[in-house]
Amino acid sequence: MIGRPAADRIERRSGVSLWRQIADKILHAIAIGDFAENTALPPEVALAERYGVNRHTVRSAISALVQEGVLRAEQGRGTFVLSRKRLSYPIGARTRFSTGLQGQTSERHIVLLASSVEPASQRVAEGLGLARGAEVIRLETRGEADGRAVSRAAGWFEARRFAGIDAVMAETGSITASLARFGIDDYLRQSTVLSARHADAADLADLDLQPGAIVLVTVAVNATPDGQPIQFSESRFPAERVELRLSAL
Amino acid sequence: MIGRPAADRIERRSGVSLWRQIADKILHAIAIGDFAENTALPPEVALAERYGVNRHTVRSAISALVQEGVLRAEQGRGTFVLSRKRLSYPIGARTRFSTGLQGQTSERHIVLLASSVEPASQRVAEGLGLARGAEVIRLETRGEADGRAVSRAAGWFEARRFAGIDAVMAETGSITASLARFGIDDYLRQSTVLSARHADAADLADLDLQPGAIVLVTVAVNATPDGQPIQFSESRFPAERVELRLSAL
DNA sequence: TAAATTCGTCTATTGATATAGACATCTATA
DNA sequence: TATAGATGTCTATATCAATAGACGAATTTA
Numbered sequence: 001m002i003g004r005p006a007a008d009r010i011e012r013r014s015g016v017s018l019w020r021q022i023a024d025k026i027l028h029a030i031a032i033g034d035f036a037e038n039t040a041l042p043p044e045v046a047l048a049e050r051y052g053v054n055r056h057t058v059r060s061a062i063s064a065l066v067q068e069g070v071l072r073a074e075q076g077r078g079t080f081v082l083s084r085k086r087l088s089y090p091i092g093a094r095t096r097f098s099t100g101l102q103g104q105t106s107e108r109h110i111v112l113l114a115s116s117v118e119p120a121s122q123r124v125a126e127g128l129g130l131a132r133g134a135e136v137i138r139l140e141t142r143g144e145a146d147g148r149a150v151s152r153a154a155g156w157f158e159a160r161r162f163a164g165i166d167a168v169m170a171e172t173g174s175i176t177a178s179l180a181r182f183g184i185d186d187y188l189r190q191s192t193v194l195s196a197r198h199a200d201a202a203d204l205a206d207l208d209l210q211p212g213a214i215v216l217v218t219v220a221v222n223a224t225p226d227g228q229p230i231q232f233s234e235s236r237f238p239a240e241r242v243e244l245r246l247s248a249l
Numbered sequence: 250m251i252g253r254p255a256a257d258r259i260e261r262r263s264g265v266s267l268w269r270q271i272a273d274k275i276l277h278a279i280a281i282g283d284f285a286e287n288t289a290l291p292p293e294v295a296l297a298e299r300y301g302v303n304r305h306t307v308r309s310a311i312s313a314l315v316q317e318g319v320l321r322a323e324q325g326r327g328t329f330v331l332s333r334k335r336l337s338y339p340i341g342a343r344t345r346f347s348t349g350l351q352g353q354t355s356e357r358h359i360v361l362l363a364s365s366v367e368p369a370s371q372r373v374a375e376g377l378g379l380a381r382g383a384e385v386i387r388l389e390t391r392g393e394a395d396g397r398a399v400s401r402a403a404g405w406f407e408a409r410r411f412a413g414i415d416a417v418m419a420e421t422g423s424i425t426a427s428l429a430r431f432g433i434d435d436y437l438r439q440s441t442v443l444s445a446r447h448a449d450a451a452d453l454a455d456l457d458l459q460p461g462a463i464v465l466v467t468v469a470v471n472a473t474p475d476g477q478p479i480q481f482s483e484s485r486f487p488a489e490r491v492e493l494r495l496s497a498l
Numbered sequence: 499t500a501a502a503t504t505c506g507t508c509t510a511t512t513g514a515t516a517t518a519g520a521c522a523t524c525t526a527t528a
Numbered sequence: 529t530a531t532a533g534a535t536g537t538c539t540a541t542a543t544c545a546a547t548a549g550a551c552g553a554a555t556t557t558a
Contacts, residue, residue, distance in 0.1 A: 015272070015313070015461040015515095016447060017545060020264025024447045031444070043504060054547045059505085064264070075505045076555035088442065091495065192495035193337065195280070196445035196463050196488040198265060198273045212264040214445050214463055239445040246340065246441035246495060264545095266515060292534060303517045308535085324535040325524030 019060035020212045022051055026065060027240050031086050040078035041071070068210050068240075086243045087150055091218070093188045108145040110173055115139050115166035117159055124156045127221045127232035135159035139169055142206065150242050152206040153235040161230075179230070187230060190223040196239065207238045214239040268309035269461045271300050275314060276489050280335050289327035290320070317459050317489075335492045336399055340467070342437045357394040359422050364388050364415035366408055373405045376470045376481035384408035388418055391455065399491050401455040402484040410479075428479070436479060439472040445488065456487045463488040 026047075029035045041047065044062070048055040062079055065071040073079045116138050125132040136156045143151035155175065157165055161182070168178040179187060199213040207215065215236045222231040237244070275296075278284045290296065293311070297304040311328055314320040322328045365387050374381040385405045392400035404424065406414055410431070417427040428436060448462040456464070464485045471480040486493070 015266040015269025017264040017266070019545080021447060021449075023264070025449070028446055040504095045504090056548085057546060060545085062505095073505065074555085075553065076503075078504065078555095086444065091443075189495075194443065194465070194493040194495060195335065196465050197277055198270060198463065200270075200274070214447065216443070216445050244443040246438075246443060266544095268515080289534095294534090305518085306516060309515085311535095322535065323525085325526080325533080327525095327534065 016212070018053055018057050019064065022047075022053065022058060022061035023064045023212075025051070026061060027070065030070070030081055031243075035081050037081050040080055043078065064210060086241055087145060088245045089150065089237065089242050091189075091192060091244050091246050108143070108150075110175070111142045111144065112166070112170045112173070113140040113142055115169070120156070123219075124232050127219075128156065128158060128229045130158060137162060137165055139166060139175075141169075141175075148241060149207045149238065151235055151237050152203075153233055155231050155233040157231055175231070184224065184230060186225055187222045188225060190221045190227070190229060192218055192220040194218050194244070199238075203236055207236065209238055209240075216242065216244060218244075265461070267302055267306050268313065271296075271302065271307060271310035272313045272461075274300070275310060276319065279319070279330055280492075284330050286330050289329055292327065313459060335490055336394060337494045338399065338486065338491050340438075340441060340493050340495050357392070357399075359424070360391045360393065361415070361419045361422070362389040362391055364418070369405070372468075373481050376468075377405065377407055377478045379407060386411060386414055388415060388424075390418075390424075397490060398456045398487065400484055400486050401452070402482055404480050404482040406480055424480075433473065433479060435474055436471045437474060439470045439476070439478060441467055441469040443467050443493070448487075452485055456485065458487055458489075465491065465493060467493075 026035065026041070030037075035041055041062075042050070044055050044058050047058045051058065062071060062073060066073055070082060071079050072082050117135055118138055119133040120128065120130050120136045122132055124130075124136060125134060128136070130136070135158075137159050139155045139157070141151075141153050141155065142149055143153070165178050165182065168181050169175065172178055172181075195217050196214055197217065199207070199209050199211070199215045203209060203215050204211060204213070207213075209215075216239050218233075218235045218237075220233050220235070221229050222233070223229045275284070275290070279286075284290055290311075291299070293304050293307050296307045300307065311320060311322060315322055319331060320328050321331050366384055367387055368382040369377065369379050369385045371381055373379075373385060374383060377385070379385070384407075386408050388404045388406070390400075390402050390404065391398055392402070414427050414431065417430050418424065421427055421430075444466050445463055446466065448456070448458050448460070448464045452458060452464050453460060453462070456462075458464075465488050467482075467484045467486075469482050469484070470478050471482070472478045
């Protein structure tokens with residue numbers, strides 16, 4: 001009957017610097033409510049002792065989180081937790097961006113960043129049940145809540161069937177509304193594959209992240225109720241700001 | 250109409266060393282099939298140019314992946330991709346470890362590592378609908394497939410109702426079979442919350458990971474068909490070896 | 499007002515990380 | 529068998545990461 005392992009130790013020579021690991025730990029502690037919002041963090045010397053590192057290393061971690069807007073340091077007073085817990089993003093058969101985030105944020109929307117017509121790659125063709133190289137429309141979108149990027153997605157639609165969906169999307173700002181214009185009243189999430197990795201340069205720019213951050217990646221297919229695929233998408237979420245809630249289908 | 254951003258660039262001063270970032274990229278390339286199994290990677294000089302770093306930095310990344318058993322380097326010949334793609338782990342209303350992995354692996358099982366009786370923490374009590382401090386049984390398990398750790402979970406059960414489930418679990422090696430002994434013929438996944446973070450020291454030991462790895466974390470509640478919660482669990486998956494497939498419910 | 503607490507800055511030192519170049523060693527092939 | 533192409537090893541240097549200690553500056557508390 002062993003106890004739960006103490007997880008507050010740090011790995012050296014890992015390829016991940018200590019200050020980044022400690023920043024991650026502080027973020028996690030905030031996310032699970034260990035460090036409450038609008039209260040002071042333990043003082044730097046206490047954190048240094050807790051994690052077994054030098055005070056300057058803790059300061060590097062705090063400095064990164066101040067840059068990210070999570071903490072605010074005040075000389076003589078302390079370091080305070082600013083940001084709210086992670087946004088809980090629903091994933092389910094009827095996942096739509098606009099629903100499910102209600103109550104968690106005051107302001108949310110989707111921005112259409114770019115669109116293009118292109119030949120379907122292998123995986124897009126597979127996902128949509130098209131021949132490889134068939135023309136598809138790609139929509140690049142960013143989801144924002146309270147002024148922060150919470151998702152960055154690329155969605156592919158068959159070009160023949162959904163010609164002009166880019167313009168509709170730009171006008172409506174909603175995938176659901178855009179599909180409705182093409183006679184799709186209802187659609188379901190047919191499959192979702194989920195993975196995680198370190199943010200690359202593109203993620204950093206797209207999601208306004210600091211280097212070293214982690215992104216959650218979902219690859220999904222939406223289909224009509226009778227199983228006909230209509231959208232293939234790859235979405236990226238900043239793990240430090242978003243958790244995925246797998247809702248009932 | 251912008252193009253897809255080239256994602257092969259590297260972040261410096263990020264808290265994540267370049268060799269670790271490149272190791273991640275190579276893992277990702279293998280996972281999506283860019284570098285096929287049992288074939289040679291591009292030569293070190295080519296990778297160095299591709300990622301814009303020194304050859305020695307690429308060698309550090311490769312060396313780490315050789316340690317992890319993903320690659321094999323042969324002097325004079327090349328560096329070869331050994332490991333298979335990520336295991337696709339099903340998550341759904343009727344998720345059980347034994348089903349769904351069929352065909353992907355030849356050998357799989359769950360090991361009971363430890364068990365204990367303890368008072369319910371805040372979140373466990375909430376998840377199970379018990380009073381805080383009520384007695385619960387905790388089972389610590391590891392899932393293995395083809396000799397590699399693919400999951401590490403802690404599960405909590407109400408102690409009164411499931412007294413002795415630890416012994417049954419040790420005997421059967423199956424949560425489903427253990428619950429059956431207590432009259433639970435069927436159960437459903439009531440909720441799942443998913444997040445990602447860097448592996449800490451405990452994860453490294455538990456999942457046999459190299460420092461710097463990423464873990465996927467799910468916190469879930471299983472309940473009887475009529476909605477009575479029976480199990481609260483937190484599971485950790487190595488992101489480099491596992492992706493989660495959200496299956497229909 | 500004085501003391502204690504806390505964050506901010508500075509210097510110095512050590513070890514890990516990254517670059518650079520040269521050359522050895524092994525393998526496949528012309 | 530000679531050569532090209534690949535990994536392996538070595539030296540050297542510059543920068544980043546981490547530790548250590550001392551002290552300054554702002555705030556709260558006694």
